[in-house]
Amino acid sequence: MRMTSAAAGESRREPCAYCQARPHSLCSAVPDDALSMLATLAVVRDYAKGQVFIEQGAAAEDFFNVTSGTVKLYKLLPDGRQQITGFAGTGHFLGLAVTDTYTFSVQAIEPVRACRFSRSRLRRLMDDCPQVEERLLRTACQELIAAQEQILLLGRKSAQERLATFLLGWSRQADPRAPPAERVRLPMTRGDIADHLGLTIETVSRTFSRFRADGRIRTPSSHEVVITDRPYLERLAAGAV
Amino acid sequence: MRMTSAAAGESRREPCAYCQARPHSLCSAVPDDALSMLATLAVVRDYAKGQVFIEQGAAAEDFFNVTSGTVKLYKLLPDGRQQITGFAGTGHFLGLAVTDTYTFSVQAIEPVRACRFSRSRLRRLMDDCPQVEERLLRTACQELIAAQEQILLLGRKSAQERLATFLLGWSRQADPRAPPAERVRLPMTRGDIADHLGLTIETVSRTFSRFRADGRIRTPSSHEVVITDRPYLERLAAGAV
DNA sequence: CCGGCGGACTGAGGCAGATCAAGGTGCCGC
DNA sequence: GCGGCACCTTGATCTGCCTCAGTCCGCCGG
Numbered sequence: 045m046r047m048t049s050a051a052a053g054e055s056r057r058e059p060c061a062y063c064q065a066r067p068h069s070l071c072s073a074v075p076d077d078a079l080s081m082l083a084t085l086a087v088v089r090d091y092a093k094g095q096v097f098i099e100q101g102a103a104a105e106d107f108f109n110v111t112s113g114t115v116k117l118y119k120l121l122p123d124g125r126q127q128i129t130g131f132a133g134t135g136h137f138l139g140l141a142v143t144d145t146y147t148f149s150v151q152a153i154e155p156v157r158a159c160r161f162s163r164s165r166l167r168r169l170m171d172d173c174p175q176v177e178e179r180l181l182r183t184a185c186q187e188l189i190a191a192q193e194q195i196l197l198l199g200r201k202s203a204q205e206r207l208a209t210f211l212l213g214w215s216r217q218a219d220p221r222a223p224p225a226e227r228v229r230l231p232m233t234r235g236d237i238a239d240h241l242g243l244t245i246e247t248v249s250r251t252f253s254r255f256r257a258d259g260r261i262r263t264p265s266s267h268e269v270v271i272t273d274r275p276y277l278e279r280l281a282a283g284a285v
Numbered sequence: 286m287r288m289t290s291a292a293a294g295e296s297r298r299e300p301c302a303y304c305q306a307r308p309h310s311l312c313s314a315v316p317d318d319a320l321s322m323l324a325t326l327a328v329v330r331d332y333a334k335g336q337v338f339i340e341q342g343a344a345a346e347d348f349f350n351v352t353s354g355t356v357k358l359y360k361l362l363p364d365g366r367q368q369i370t371g372f373a374g375t376g377h378f379l380g381l382a383v384t385d386t387y388t389f390s391v392q393a394i395e396p397v398r399a400c401r402f403s404r405s406r407l408r409r410l411m412d413d414c415p416q417v418e419e420r421l422l423r424t425a426c427q428e429l430i431a432a433q434e435q436i437l438l439l440g441r442k443s444a445q446e447r448l449a450t451f452l453l454g455w456s457r458q459a460d461p462r463a464p465p466a467e468r469v470r471l472p473m474t475r476g477d478i479a480d481h482l483g484l485t486i487e488t489v490s491r492t493f494s495r496f497r498a499d500g501r502i503r504t505p506s507s508h509e510v511v512i513t514d515r516p517y518l519e520r521l522a523a524g525a526v
Numbered sequence: 527c528c529g530g531c532g533g534a535c536t537g538a539g540g541c542a543g544a545t546c547a548a549g550g551t552g553c554c555g556c
Numbered sequence: 557g558c559g560g561c562a563c564c565t566t567g568a569t570c571t572g573c574c575t576c577a578g579t580c581c582g583c584c585g586g
Contacts, residue, residue: 199483283362
């Protein structure tokens, strides 16, 4: 499907019923008969690769739902050190960890389309559909579990264990229910992976090379990985000696 | 108030209305007129120092609300590496990051009293009081923010920055609204702090000594810290050079 | 076709924090 | 008062990852 100039603009109304992201997202909690309302609440927007559309510290007025593409969520220290707390793809809701201001920034790492809701409209949606609130709570708990897993990774795992955990997690990410894919597309750069895993770009690169040399993976291109020894990576990721 | 042997046992019924932890906890979302019901849902239990009362991997049947004392939440790797994801004190709810099984363990690091709810009873409470669900969502979002802050710490901060962040956070923890205390009680050991900050016990000890030598803190005892140069620690924690 | 550039890879050397090792200290039971 | 134990501190050495530096590759525009 070609991207038209209209699609690249603001406020394209398209029935949520046909949204490809809906089954993966918060919006699946909205019953069919309320979908027309949902469409009036959200605004579809497109963001170019590299664009920052949530900025840490800014007033948190909008929430987003990614419908295609991938974004990175990150925090910065004043001297420029960056920590990527996670990547978010299709169906992912942005704006849980929010007070009055955003506590993180979000940047598109490839072309992204997202639905934007204002805070008050989300509020209204929650009031009208209690299932939405319940769904948000479940989502928040899942994110909490993922965050604690990341804390374990950053606090106690070696570079190899970190990269193995990351690759396996990403291979499941595409569709959590399907059998995990052996071929993984990595839309982010080595630098992004490093900033996610608490490493440097060089260490990430060296660890990729090591896995490759040891026959654990193949890398047809730098943004594609084929897992060739999943059991080994799984043992590594689990921290088994 | 002396602790009677009855109090140390199971199932002491005391009106939640007088619970000292209530204002800090989930239970404040339950309106006064439903409090008698609340009391019938919860079971008060006491745990000795060192006791593990939630075990990672076990079926998640109960939720807890800490009413006094402090616990540590942690994850283990098969070879014994430990990562403490957080400490929880009075009013803290345990059981957000839960699927069918617990994804972390909980141990009392000092004598602890907690209210125990079964999963079904919490469900009932949520159905009867929608405010409880809303409160849980807010709590989950706060925890998510804290977890992301910890991810930043573990991924990108130096040992000194980690300890400074920890001490300042803990000095605010007592009462988030009150002006932060200069005198901080640390119920956990150096080893626990290390496992929380992704360091070793030796590095934590050395960093305490360094802060002491540099006049940033005083340590009347190993479990008490007096912050004597808060601005410096604050700069350090923020990552300012 | 060529120059520029962002991203990836690799080597050499350095360093923050880990590991190993040895006391020291406070506390409890007896 | 004293032995035992858990915890803390400090010193010496080691090492995994970081830093610095250089090269290569693919891609894009001209």
